[in-house]
Structures are given as structure tokens and as C-alpha cells.
Amino acid sequence: MAKIKVYGHPISTATRLVLCCLHEKKVEYDFVLVELSAGAHKQPQYLALNPFGVLPTIQDGDLTLFESRAIAKYLAKKYEGQGTELLGNSLSEQALVEQWSQVEGQSFNSPASTILFQILFVPMSGGSTDEAAVEMNVEKLKKVLDIYEERLSKSKYLAGDFFSLADLQHLPYLDYLVTDCGKGDLISSRKHVKAWWEDISSRPAWKKATGKTP
């Protein structure tokens, strides 16, 4: 059977999320580089796959799928029983995985992505970082991480004592914030968040997804 095709770029957080999931599930894939710098994601060929013109998109047989969190969920379901289980077992566990995945998408993602965009990507395109926007979003993110700190004082991972998609979804932005944005103190100043981050960021699947190991 043909391998899953991943259209993405190694710099893209959402591409990394999907790659990490593929590695956790031990699924082989073919990577198709979408040249962001050449604007390939806004060209008709890519827009036919994904009308929003964002990365990544996958093709698995007849199915074309975008939205990284939806792709991750699809992979976790399709390859149930292979690699790491990422969705929880009981209905209650699954509900809590979904709850914390939604927290990532609705409360964590917006401030984290704004900070990354302002600190890293705006200067890359020749602009100047909006420091007030960074400051405001750091404050927002602190409030979210304070809630995570409380939660992680009671369970090893967000949805319970098992690693899940809810944790995995946080890796791409947290990695950038720590590694490229000088915001490691947001993590290291919170004991349980720090232990959680050290645990999840040392997973082999994440290292493979970011090219840190082959």
C-alpha cells in the first residue's frame, strides 16, 4: 500500500505536530516539501489540496486531510494498537484528552503563536517585533501555564497519568518558545510544567520530528 504523503515544511509548527504523531504511531510516510519561501502554499496546486493555504496536508489513499490536530486524531485512530496509544482508553479518559486538546487549541495556541510570530518570523521578513504584543501575550500565556502547573501537580500528563495527543500538541510551540524565543523561564519557573516539558520533549518521536535524531 502507498505510504501516507505529508505536504509540509520542517520549520512549520503544525507540520512538526503531524510528523511527531507519525513517529509515535510508527507509521512510514513520504515527505513533500512545500517551499514556503517561494509561496508554494498559495499556488493553485497546493490550494487544490488545502483551500486555506496553510501547512500541512496529508494524502492517504483517496483521503486528503488538513488541520494538523485533525490529522493527528485520524492517525491515532487509524493506527490504534500500533506505536503509542494517544487517545485514552475509557470514554472518560478520551473526554479529558479532548478537553485538554481543546485547551491547547483555544487558550494556549493563540498567545504562544503570537509570541513566536513576533519574535522570530516578523524579523525574518524584515519587520520589527511589536514588543507590546509580545508582553501582552506573555501575560496571557502565564495565566494558562499557571493552570497547567496546578493540573500537572495532580497528574503526570494533562489528561491523566498517560501521554496523549493533548500533551503532544504542545510540543511544537513550547520548543520554539524555549529554543528560539528566549522564553524558557516561562517553563523553568513552574516546577511541574518544567518536569512535564522535560519528559515530553525528550520523547524519541519528537526528536525525530524536529530532525534532532534520524
Place this chain on the structure above:
Amino acid sequence: MAKIKVYGHPISTATRLVLCCLHEKKVEYDFVLVELSAGAHKQPQYLALNPFGVLPTIQDGDLTLFESRAIAKYLAKKYEGQGTELLGNSLSEQALVEQWSQVEGQSFNSPASTILFQILFVPMSGGSTDEAAVEMNVEKLKKVLDIYEERLSKSKYLAGDFFSLADLQHLPYLDYLVTDCGKGDLISSRKHVKAWWEDISSRPAWKKATGKTP
């Protein structure tokens, strides 16, 4: 068995999402009013259920669950085979429901909620609408709705020819935009979006969720 308890407020979009889902699934519930105007959602009693202090939260036996989209998914799974099926049948259908649900959460929700907040809620609290913010977010929303128009020219609903959570999740904000924000032209100017909106907003479950029928 005790009924599901819903902590919410009739004005809250996320509460309405959950109520609509309960009605689609024909699940009885007890409603606990959280007095937003008295700030009850920021009091310790409610924060113990939901540390983010937003509505709604449900309690179902031992399970306490927040994030409206996660609650809706939980109800749709738990009551599979009862009321309207909302998740799709095959793995591919489920993936497309998830994809368009994520589009709602990631691309539709932010401009729609900003417009509603600026036009309706800022004046309610004695402030003045930021017209530039409204304008900017209307432009963002138009681009999203143009993609919906194209999609809905090919299938009756977002994920395919069946009503699903992906459609349901759009009801609360679309209803406010049409009914209270004077933005009905965003819908009526797009033939397929208009037909879709007329279809989904006339569902009995939605009318019950908004108190338009008992």
C-alpha cells in the same frame, strides 16, 4: 441515574453549543445557571469545576468536563445510536468531521467572536465598539466563508452529505451575527452558505437550545 448537570448561561455561545448537542442526542439534563453578571464564573466554587472560569462545564457522574467542543464530542460518542449521529460513520467521514470542526475552532471562531464581542458585548459593558477591529475581522470572516461557499457547492454539509458536529459548532456565532450584529449579508450573499444556514438553523434542537421552542 442522575441527569447530566450543565453549568452555563443562556446568553453564552458555548453553552448554546452544548445544549444544542444535548437536544440532538435527546439527552435530558439539569441546567444550573451561572450568574455571569454577578461574576459567579470567577468565584472559587465555579473555578473548582473549571479553572479557566468560562462557560459551560458539565458534570456526568464522576466526570467533570469543560471546553464546549470537547463536551459535544463526549456526548456524541456516549450516546451513539441515540438521536442524531454527529461524528460520521467511516474513519474518513470522522476525519472530515474533525477537520471542519478544527476549521471552526481555528479559523471561523476568532473573527466571529471578535465581531460579536465588539458589536454586542462591549456596548453592554458601557464601552464603545472598535469599528476598525470589526472591519478587519469581517474581512477575515469573508475569506473563511468564501471557502465554505466553495465547499458547500460540492456537499450539503461541511463534512459531507450528513449533518455533523462540524456544522453544529457554527450555529451559536452565526445566529448572533445574523440576529444581533446586523451581519446577515455575510450569509445571504453566498448562495450555498445561505442554504446551509437556513437548513441548520431550522433544526428543532437548535431552536430548543436558544429557547425559541420549549
